[in-house]
Amino acid sequence: MVVQVLPYRAGAHPALTGSFNIVGFPASSDLDVVYLENMASALYLEEAEDVRRYASVFDYLRAMALSPKESADMLAQAADALA
Numbered sequence: 001m002v003v004q005v006l007p008y009r010a011g012a013h014p015a016l017t018g019s020f021n022i023v024g025f026p027a028s029s030d031l032d033v034v035y036l037e038n039m040a041s042a043l044y045l046e047e048a049e050d051v052r053r054y055a056s057v058f059d060y061l062r063a064m065a066l067s068p069k070e071s072a073d074m075l076a077q078a079a080d081a082l083a
Contacts, residue, residue, distance in 0.1 A: 004065035005074055013064060014057045022054055 006013070021035040034045040034054045045051065066074060 002068050003071055003075075004062060004068055005071040006061055006065040007074070010064045013061060015061055020054055020057075022051065022058060 018036065018038065023033045023035055025032070031046065031048065032051050032055075034051055036043045036045065045054070065071065
């Protein structure tokens, strides 16, 4: 598992509208699906264009986030500050 933190200083980003999950499947014949959930409902996006759009947003978030090491350091500092 990889953890990356997107700090507030990164500013506005395309995922501010809410969280999402991209669900992949082991069989190449099964296409990826985007899962969206809110308090009233859930939605599965299966169209290739929709999945590509969310994959692009996810790639952007990973690029803007701290590296895994920087993220771990930031989380350790935050935990130390709470102790």
